[in-house]
Amino acid sequence: xxxxxxxxxxxxxxxxxxxxxxxxxxxxxxxxxxxxxxxxxxxxxxxxxxxxxxxxxxxxxxxxxxxxxxxxxxxxxxxxxxxxxxxxxxxxxxxxxxxxxxxxxxxxxxxxxxxxxxxxxxxxxxxxxxxxxxxxxxxxxxxxxxxxxxxxxxxxxxxxxxxxxxxxxxxxxxxxxxxxxxxxxxxxxxxxxxxx
Numbered sequence: 671x672x673x674x675x676x677x678x679x680x681x682x683x684x685x686x687x688x689x690x691x692x693x694x695x696x697x698x699x700x701x702x703x704x705x706x707x708x709x710x711x712x713x714x715x716x717x718x719x720x721x722x723x724x725x726x727x728x729x730x731x732x733x734x735x736x737x738x739x740x741x742x743x744x745x746x747x748x749x750x751x752x753x754x755x756x757x758x759x760x761x762x763x764x765x766x767x768x769x770x771x772x773x774x775x776x777x778x779x780x781x782x783x784x785x786x787x788x789x790x791x792x793x794x795x796x797x798x799x800x801x802x803x804x805x806x807x808x809x810x811x812x813x814x815x816x817x818x819x820x821x822x823x824x825x826x827x828x829x830x831x832x833x834x835x836x837x838x839x840x841x842x843x844x845x846x847x848x849x850x851x852x853x854x855x856x857x858x859x860x861x862x863x864x865x866x
Contacts, residue, residue, distance in 0.1 A: 702843040706781050709834060713778030713794070717771060734771065741766045744804070750813050751806025773797045781838070784848015788866050791839035795832040802828040842866070 719726050720740040723733025732738035745761035748754040760766040773793055780790035805828070807820040820826075837843075844850025850866075859865045 699843075699846040702838065702841055703784075703846040703848065705834065706784065706787075706838050706843045706848065709831070709838065710778050710781035712831070713774050713781065717774040717778055720771065720774070734767070739767050740771055748804055750809045750811070750818055751803070753803050753806070754813070757804050770797070777835075781835075782848075783853075784844020784846075784850040785853035786865060787835075787839040787842070787844050787850070788864055791835040794835040798828040798832045798835075802826065839866075 716727070718724065719733075720728050721734045722728075723730050723736055723738060728738065728740075728743075732743075734740050739762040741760060742762035745757050745766070748757050774797075777790045777794045777797070780786040805826070807818075807826050808823045809818050810820060810823075812818055842850055842854075844853070853859055854866055
C-alpha cells in the first residue's frame with residue numbers, strides 16, 4: 671500500500687532554500703568561541719600586566735604587587751574632555767585600583783570559562799564606557815590646544831569591544847568550549863537568568 675502526498679493548490683511549491691536555524695550553525699559557534707577566548711585574553715592580559723609589571727603597558731617594578739597603581743598612569747595623564755578633572759582625582763585611589771582590577775579579572779575569567787556572560791557583558795560595557803569617557807574621542811584638541819589624534823569621534827575600540835561582549839552574551843557563546851551549559855543548569859542560574 672502506498673500513500674500519496676497531495677499538495678494543496680494554494681500551498682507554495684517546495685524550495686531548496688536552506689532553513690535558517692535559531693542558533694548559529696556548528697562553524698559559527700566555533701568562531702564565536704574563538705572570539706570569546708580572544709576577548710578573555712584582552713582582559714586577562716591587562717590584569718596580569720598591571721599586576722606584575724611585565725614591561726608592556728606597565729613598566730617592570732611598577733606592577734600592583736610592587737606597590738604601583740593600576741590606574742595612576744592612565745588617569746593622571748588625561749588632558750582633555752569634560753570629565754578629565756574628576757578622573758584625574760581617581761588616579762591612584764585604592765577604590766579605583768581595586769574596582770578596575772577586580773573588573774578586569776572577573777570579566778576575563780567569565781569569558782575564559784564561558785560562564786556569567788550576561789554579567790560580564792554589562793560590567794565590561796561599564797568599564798569600557800568609562801575608558802571611552804576618559805579618553806573622550808570626541809575632542810580634537812587637548813586642553814592645551816595640541817591635537818588629540820582621535821581617529822573617530824564616536825566608534826573606537828572601546829565601543830567595538832563592548833558590542834562584542836554583548837553579542838557573546840546574547841548568543842550564549844560560552845556553550846562551546848566553555849562551561850556555559852553546565853552553568854545555565856545550576857539552580858541559582860535557572861532561577862536568575864541574568865546570571866547566565
